Amino acid sequence: MTVKSSRLLSILLLLQTGGRMTAAQLAAELEVSLRTVYRDVEALVAAGVPLYADAGHGGGYRLLDGYRMRLTGLNSPEAEALFLSGVPGPAAALGLGAELAAARRKLRAALPSELREQADRMSSRFHLDAPGWYAPADEVPYLSQVAEAVWQGRTIEVLYRRWQEPTEVERRLDPYGLVLKAGRWYVVAGAGGKGPRTYRVDQILRLADGGAEFEVPEGFELASYWQQYQADFHARLYQGEAVVRLAPGAGARLTGVAARALETTGVPEPDGWTRAVLPVESLDHAHGAFLALGTDVEVVGPPELRDRLAATVRELALRYGAGSLSGVPYRSRRFREPEAGTLP
Structure with missing residues (x-):
């Protein structure tokens, strides 16, 4: 599909879904000039599309009442992307499984045979499994009720469990939207005239209808809020730093913010090691994280973290230095490597 063809299709879809639109509105939506819109409209009329222009105040372009474009304008990547957007697991959790299946059937029936085959192939070769490996999926008994609200x-009125005292609190929430992040559901809501705030849906212990309607605040955008919330969360989470030296290859074992910090602060040293400044959540968290790197890391600072690691290493040396485990003689043995294709 050429750029012009895609643009003509976009004009049809905008008028079909949005009703009457002016040339200026179409130009702004498509990010083109007014002259381009005029030429495209002429091309559509010449092709037999029942498109009309109303003059005067409140005028604009519109389609003949009842005109609907079939989905023959989709190209192959677009059809595949539409089928990839259907994620049955989350949809079913929200109580929309049947509706999603019905929508997919209607969409499939409207596609030309060639695109239908490609969409079926894409759908059969992609599966979304959002939760991580090492923890079972959260039980979220009130998810469908939150979604309905x-x-x-x-x-909604909820009894909510939080980490600080008192651990169970009652809240009256105006639920603005739902977010699925790494297999966990969150509801973004106003509470007591304040908001928006973020709540884990699996921590709702009791839920009842609040008996009132609410309006989402003007200007609120769920995606923008969530992006800023994540940035603020990481800023609050990593409030400390540690200066470390990493052995060659040890950096490949770092992930997330630590890996990004290594890229920006890492400085090679003459002995082949790399000195870097890494963000840390807390002394306890950093202690466990750096112990996991074994002899591939040396913590230079802060002093309290280095001293704590040194004390742990001395205790481990005493524990294992006698060559026995709880009085049972230790016999060296080789550990079998996992076979290729096995799961972690």
């Missing part, structure tokens, strides 16, 4: 714009 989001769709209908109704308040």
Whole structure:
């Protein structure tokens, strides 16, 4: 599909879904000039599309009432992307499994045979499994009720479990939207005239209809809020730093913010090691994280972290230095490597 063809299709879809639009509105939406919009409209009329222009105040372009474009304008990547957007697991969790299946059937029936085959192939070769390996999926008994409140714009009254005292609190929430992050559901909501705030849906212990409707604050955008929330979360989480030396190849074992910090602060030293400044959550967390790197890391600072690691290493040396485990003689043995293809 050429750029012009894609643009003509976009004009049709905008008018079909949005009703009457002016040339200026179309130009702004498509990020083109007014002259380009005029030429595209002429091309559509010449192709037989029932498109009309109303003059005067409140005028603009519109399609003949009842006109609907079939989905024959989709190209192959677009059809594949539409089928990839259907994620049955989260949809079913929200109580929309049947609706999603029905929508996919209708979409598939509307596609030309060639695109239908490609969409089927893509759908059969992609599966989304959001939760991580090492923990079972959270039980979220009130997810469908929260979702229903989001769709209908109704308040909910919840008993919520949090980490600080008192651990169980009652809240009246205006649920603005739902977010699925790494297999865990969050609801972004206003509470007591304040908000938005973020709550884990699996920590809702009791839920009841709040008996009232609410309006999402003007200007609130869920995606923008979530992006900023994550940035603020990481800023609060990593408030300390550690100066470390890493052995050759040890950097490959770092992940997330630590790996990114190594890229920006790492300085090679003459002995082949790398000195870097890495963010840390707390003394306890850093202690465990650096112990996991074994002899491939040396903590230079802060002094309290280095001293704590040194004390742990001395205790481990005493524990294992006698060559026995709890009085049972230790016999060296080789550990079998996992076979290729096995799961972690």
